Amino acid sequence: MNIQLIRRTAMQVYVKLAEILKFPCFIQMELTTRCNLMCKMCEHNRMAGGGVVNFEKFKQLFDAIIKANPLSRIFPKAMFFDLTGIGENLMNKEFLKIIKYMKSKNVTITFATNATLLTEEISKVLIKNRIDLMFISIDGATKKTYEKIRKGANFDKVKENIIQFTKLKEKLKRNKPKLMIRFLASNWNVEEMPMMIDLAKELGVNGMSITNMNTSPKEEYLKANKERFNELAKIAKEEGKKEGLEIDIGFSKKRPINQCNRAKNSMNITCEGFVLPCCFINQGGQYKEIKEKYNFGNVWETNIKKIWNSKAYKKFRKDIKKGLAPGICKDCYLYYPIK
Numbered sequence: 001m002n003i004q005l006i007r008r009t010a011m012q013v014y015v016k017l018a019e020i021l022k023f024p025c026f027i028q029m030e031l032t033t034r035c036n037l038m039c040k041m042c043e044h045n046r047m048a049g050g051g052v053v054n055f056e057k058f059k060q061l062f063d064a065i066i067k068a069n070p071l072s073r074i075f076p077k078a079m080f081f082d083l084t085g086i087g088e089n090l091m092n093k094e095f096l097k098i099i100k101y102m103k104s105k106n107v108t109i110t111f112a113t114n115a116t117l118l119t120e121e122i123s124k125v126l127i128k129n130r131i132d133l134m135f136i137s138i139d140g141a142t143k144k145t146y147e148k149i150r151k152g153a154n155f156d157k158v159k160e161n162i163i164q165f166t167k168l169k170e171k172l173k174r175n176k177p178k179l180m181i182r183f184l185a186s187n188w189n190v191e192e193m194p195m196m197i198d199l200a201k202e203l204g205v206n207g208m209s210i211t212n213m214n215t216s217p218k219e220e221y222l223k224a225n226k227e228r229f230n231e232l233a234k235i236a237k238e239e240g241k242k243e244g245l246e247i248d249i250g251f252s253k254k255r256p257i258n259q260c261n262r263a264k265n266s267m268n269i270t271c272e273g274f275v276l277p278c279c280f281i282n283q284g285g286q287y288k289e290i291k292e293k294y295n296f297g298n299v300w301e302t303n304i305k306k307i308w309n310s311k312a313y314k315k316f317r318k319d320i321k322k323g324l325a326p327g328i329c330k331d332c333y334l335y336y337p338i339k
């Protein structure tokens with residue numbers, strides 16, 4: 001079954017659930033802002049230092065989330081955690097301990113990785129702990145393009161790591177984690193989009209998710225040309241389908257803001273503990289200011305359920321439903337206000 005379709009359908013169901021349960025079932029968490037790469041388009045380049053959420057701190061928060069949502073006791077699989085932020089999870093030394101603890105509670109886990117640090121040992125832990133879905137970020141079908149964008153990574157080594165991972169999955173007779181390439185289209189790589197299908201086949205992954213780049217207004221020119229993006233995404237989708245790959249294409253046109261499910265059914269927790277409505281605002285060159293100015297509270301200081309049900313956060317969700325753009329959403333590259 002198409003993983004992205006399940007995710008999207010679930011997101012709508014999750015809007016209703018969040019209202020009924022007075023707490024979201026979809027939580028995005030940033031476990032580190034450290035990274036071993038310096039990708040050209042990433043906010044990481046503008047961030048100083050790097051934070052880490054250690055196991056003890058994480059456990060305290062995770063337990064509070066489980067306690068806050070009654071569904072986690074009845075149907076824990078419905079608790080959906082995406083461990084993606086600005087950083088590379090495997091730079092957090094306690095990442096594997098964290099996912100083992102989460103999986104002991106049977107929740108659903110997804111995350112994105114650059115796959116540069118996937119050793120055989122780490123891959124085994126991820127497979128044996130039944131991580132549900134991993135996005136492997138590969139922004140080029142050729143060594144030249146990939147290494148130009150993903151500064152510090154080695155294309156051949158990354159390919160080797162992924163092939164080793166897919167073979168290990170086969171050997172252990174596991175169908176999880178599902179692996180999706182995440183191809184972030186830009187004007188550096190858009191022409192290589194169809195070639196990514198051959199790469200996906202070679203690596204043995206389940207599919208590819210094609211997304212659009214978010215930039216600061218100054219760097220808008222780095223975005224892939226819209227027409228070329230649409231043309232090539234169509235080709236990639238058709239070719240991918242023939243090969244039995246799941247191809248998901250991110251929104252290429254802005255939508256009315258009242259359709260933003262993320263705002264209504266999920267929360268995004270930064271490494272410093274700030275609660276934001278989503279992760280889509282963290283790549284526009286103003287992450288630090290946004291976190292400090294627009295956060296709804298800090299989970300290291302205030303109970304997370306209290307934050308979700310605070311006056312300010314409730315007003316935010318109401319405004320979105322009415323079609324208004326709250327301050328934090330004013331530069332959103334996915335949705336536009338209708339009022």
Ligand SMILES: C[S@@+](CC[C@H](N)C(=O)[O-])C[C@H]1O[C@@H](n2cnc3c(N)ncnc32)[C@H](O)[C@@H]1O
Pocket residue numbers: 035041042043084085086087088089112113114135136137182184212213214215283284
């Ligand atoms: C910030 S990374 C963190 C996880 C991991 N380090 C990785 O590269 O997959 C998460 C995702 O954001 C994407 N990303 C980076 N810069 C972006 C930008 N300016 N706009 C949109 N997505 C971006 C990456 O390609 C990656 O798929």
Ligand code: SF4
Pocket residue numbers: 035036037038039042043044045085086087088114
């Ligand atoms: S995209 Fe991922 S790997 Fe690249 S610099 Fe950003 S956090 Fe690191």
Ligand code: SF4
Pocket residue numbers: 257260262263277278279280281328329332333334335
């Ligand atoms: S910034 Fe965009 S995606 Fe995020 S909550 Fe606002 S409208 Fe939704």
